[in-house]
Amino acid sequence: MRRFSWFNATSLTLGFAFLYMPMVILIIYSFNESKLVTVWAGFSTKWYGELLQNEAFLSAAWVTAKVAVASSTIATVLGTMAAYVLVRAGRFRGRTLFSGMIYAPLVMPEVITGLSLLLLFIGIGLDRGVMTIILAHTTFSMCYVSVVVSSRLVSFDRSLEEAALDLGCSPFEAFRLVTLPIIAPAVISGWLLAFTLSLDDLVIASFTSGPSATTLPIKIFSAVRLGVSPEINALSTIMIGIVTVGVITASLISKRASLRLQAEEQAAART
Amino acid sequence: MAQTAFAPWDDPEAKPLIEFRHVTKRFGDFIAIDDLSLEIYEREFFALLGPSGCGKTTMMRMLAGFEPPSAGTILLSGQDIAPVPPNKRAVNMMFQSYALFPHLTVWDNIAFGLKRDKLPKEAIEARVAEMLKLTRLEKFARRKPHQISGGQRQRVALARSLAKAPKLLLLDEPLGALDKKLRQDTQFELMDIQEKTGTTFVIVTHDQEEAMTVASRVAVMDEGRLIQVDTPDRIYEYPNSVYVADFIGDVNIIEGHAEKSGDGYEVTFAEGQPKLRAKTANGLRGSGRCYLAIRPEKIAISSQEPQDAANAVRGVIDDIAYLGNLSTYYVRLDNGKIIKAQTANTRRIAKRDLTWEDSVWLSWTDTAAVVLEN
Ligand SMILES: Nc1ncnc2c1ncn2[C@@H]1O[C@H](COP(=O)(O)OP(=O)(O)OP(=O)(O)O)[C@@H](O)[C@H]1O
Ligand SMILES: [Mg+2]
Numbered sequence: 001m002r003r004f005s006w007f008n009a010t011s012l013t014l015g016f017a018f019l020y021m022p023m024v025i026l027i028i029y030s031f032n033e034s035k036l037v038t039v040w041a042g043f044s045t046k047w048y049g050e051l052l053q054n055e056a057f058l059s060a061a062w063v064t065a066k067v068a069v070a071s072s073t074i075a076t077v078l079g080t081m082a083a084y085v086l087v088r089a090g091r092f093r094g095r096t097l098f099s100g101m102i103y104a105p106l107v108m109p110e111v112i113t114g115l116s117l118l119l120l121f122i123g124i125g126l127d128r129g130v131m132t133i134i135l136a137h138t139t140f141s142m143c144y145v146s147v148v149v150s151s152r153l154v155s156f157d158r159s160l161e162e163a164a165l166d167l168g169c170s171p172f173e174a175f176r177l178v179t180l181p182i183i184a185p186a187v188i189s190g191w192l193l194a195f196t197l198s199l200d201d202l203v204i205a206s207f208t209s210g211p212s213a214t215t216l217p218i219k220i221f222s223a224v225r226l227g228v229s230p231e232i233n234a235l236s237t238i239m240i241g242i243v244t245v246g247v248i249t250a251s252l253i254s255k256r257a258s259l260r261l262q263a264e265e266q267a268a269a270r271t
Numbered sequence: 272m273a274q275t276a277f278a279p280w281d282d283p284e285a286k287p288l289i290e291f292r293h294v295t296k297r298f299g300d301f302i303a304i305d306d307l308s309l310e311i312y313e314r315e316f317f318a319l320l321g322p323s324g325c326g327k328t329t330m331m332r333m334l335a336g337f338e339p340p341s342a343g344t345i346l347l348s349g350q351d352i353a354p355v356p357p358n359k360r361a362v363n364m365m366f367q368s369y370a371l372f373p374h375l376t377v378w379d380n381i382a383f384g385l386k387r388d389k390l391p392k393e394a395i396e397a398r399v400a401e402m403l404k405l406t407r408l409e410k411f412a413r414r415k416p417h418q419i420s421g422g423q424r425q426r427v428a429l430a431r432s433l434a435k436a437p438k439l440l441l442l443d444e445p446l447g448a449l450d451k452k453l454r455q456d457t458q459f460e461l462m463d464i465q466e467k468t469g470t471t472f473v474i475v476t477h478d479q480e481e482a483m484t485v486a487s488r489v490a491v492m493d494e495g496r497l498i499q500v501d502t503p504d505r506i507y508e509y510p511n512s513v514y515v516a517d518f519i520g521d522v523n524i525i526e527g528h529a530e531k532s533g534d535g536y537e538v539t540f541a542e543g544q545p546k547l548r549a550k551t552a553n554g555l556r557g558s559g560r561c562y563l564a565i566r567p568e569k570i571a572i573s574s575q576e577p578q579d580a581a582n583a584v585r586g587v588i589d590d591i592a593y594l595g596n597l598s599t600y601y602v603r604l605d606n607g608k609i610i611k612a613q614t615a616n617t618r619r620i621a622k623r624d625l626t627w628e629d630s631v632w633l634s635w636t637d638t639a640a641v642v643l644e645n
Pocket of ligand 2: 327328329
């Protein structure tokens with residue numbers, strides 16, 4: 001049997017071209033000798049070299065990395081806790097309201113989130129910088145984490161926790177030794193999601209960043225307004241590379257782990 | 272009574288290990304356990320028996336500490352356990368679903384509870400090895416739960432709950448998923464473990480034969496209440512109600528009108544049928560409507576009219592169920608009532624002299640039937 005008919009091959013090609021053509025062009029032009037972005041003048045890696053000399057870009061990259069790691073980690077802790085409470089606590093007064101409030105930022109326009117955070121920071125007199133971006137990113141990415149984690153917790157067999165308690169664990173130990181290792185793939189996915197959201201974010205960061213700290217997306221955006229330079233292309237290519245490698249390895253790991261654990265759990269539940 | 276017989280429930284001096292005092296459990300408006308009082312003694316193998324939804328699991332969960340009683344108290348060794356959280360109770364539960372930790376090996380599953388007690392490493396290793404040996408799982412120590420068979424998983428769950436040598440072990444339908452042979456083997460294994468370790472077992476089961484085999488006492492439940500708590504043989508021979516008689520084993524229930532006569536009763540149950548005679552120890556409250564419960568194996572079947580039988584009725588064989596070692600004859604009396612009689616097949620089937628539509632006599636002694644009021 002032929003797996004690819006002529007039609008299938010064409011639609012696949014078109015689809016992928018549509019998705020990846022812009023990025024491929026960007027990557028190709030990052031190796032352009034010429035300073036003019038639209039004219040090809042031979043292969044060179046000089047823009048990558050220049051990028052390493054560019055203090056502004058480097059510091060923005062450093063800020064972005066710090067913000068992404070810190071905010072996604074805090075968001076994962078808080079989001080997992082919120083998901084656990086929502087799934088485990090059963091019915092308590094105001095549960096619907098509480099869960100609705102956790103998921104609201106998911107659909108809230110970013111501009112509004114950014115603006116309200118800005119007003120808050122000004123109101124409490126917090127100087128805008130790395131700290132405020134971290135707080136802002138934690139706020140909006142936490143709900144993504146809690147969605148991912150709670151969907152895993154819903155299918156988690158409660159009797160495993162009861163068994164842990166029965167064998168002498170405190171509730172926290174039961175969570176740490178039994179629940180957490182089993183839902184770890186979902187927690188890792190949540191962290192990755194929060195991490196990429198933070199790397200990605202332009203709108204909220206531009207509301208909450210200050211002169212002392214600029215993230216890479218803001219830097220790129222403002223640089224492009226003065227004209228696209230091959231340097232920007234090189235920087236973007238590096239970012240694409242990091243994100244690609246990171247996402248592929250992490251999703252492979254977490255997918256394999258979650259498949260295995262889920263199979264184990266089902267098998268252990270009963271044959 | 273023999274001095275050596277294990278029967279602490281008959282001993283007024285004995286202190287119960289577990290005591291339910293007027294325990295009620297409500298889920299919303301629904302009453303799962305209804306003002307239940309019960310005493311279970313140390314070293315007992317106590318079986319909870321009853322139809323689905325009668326509250327067996329709920330009782331276990333209250334003992335383990337996963338559900339607080341809505342009213343009443345539960346005492347363990349004389350102490351109210353209400354304020355004790357599950358992780359502080361000297362009670363271990365083997366879950367109906369096994370609830371093995373999927374991310375840990377068999378070895379780590381069994382060691383889990385011991386590690387919580389902060390035992391030294393060597394002590395843990397020795398204890399786990401002992402448990403693996405007891406449940407014949409040595410070969411599977413390094414495997415994960417999904418890499419072993421259902422019966423092996425069940426034994427891991429058992430080993431894990433036994434490892435801490437709890438005072439009290441709760442087994443919620445522990446053998447439900449096993450085939451008959453493996454089930455019987457495991458039943459004997461359980462009794463053996465119980466004998467060796469001296470642990471008190473409370474076991475939930477749907478299978479009355481299992482309860483009869485393993486239990487020191489059986490509690491028959493219905494809708495959150497205890498109907499009868501007694502030794503297996505007494506439950507079988509002297510059920511206190513039609514419900515218990517019907518629930519445990521096969522039984523003929525004959526409804527009739529009882530009149531006191533000498534040291535027993537004479538029961539009129541149908542026009543044109545002789546009165547049935549039954550002696551009973553516990554007596555009825557006066558005379559009136561009653562039920563006779565007679566086990567099929569206590570009814571003799573013959574083609575000739577039996578001589579000097581206390582009770583004898585005539586009928587026609589309606590059906591025969593051949594069960595290998597036993598045959599059950601369904602005999603229709605003149606009034607249409609079907610009575611079951613069971614005989615052991617000591618002879619080859621070809622020699623059987625009774626067959627369909629034969630006219631036969633059924634007879635039983637005056638102590639065979641239990642007279643019941645409800
Ligand atoms: N958490 C709960 N909320 C509401 N009702 C419950 C809850 N747990 C149990 N029940 C009800 O209490 C009754 C007793 O339940 P339980 O699980 O003790 O039954 P069971 O005797 O173990 O039955 P089975 O033999 O089918 O396991 C059932 O009618 C059940 O629907
Ligand atoms: Mg049950």
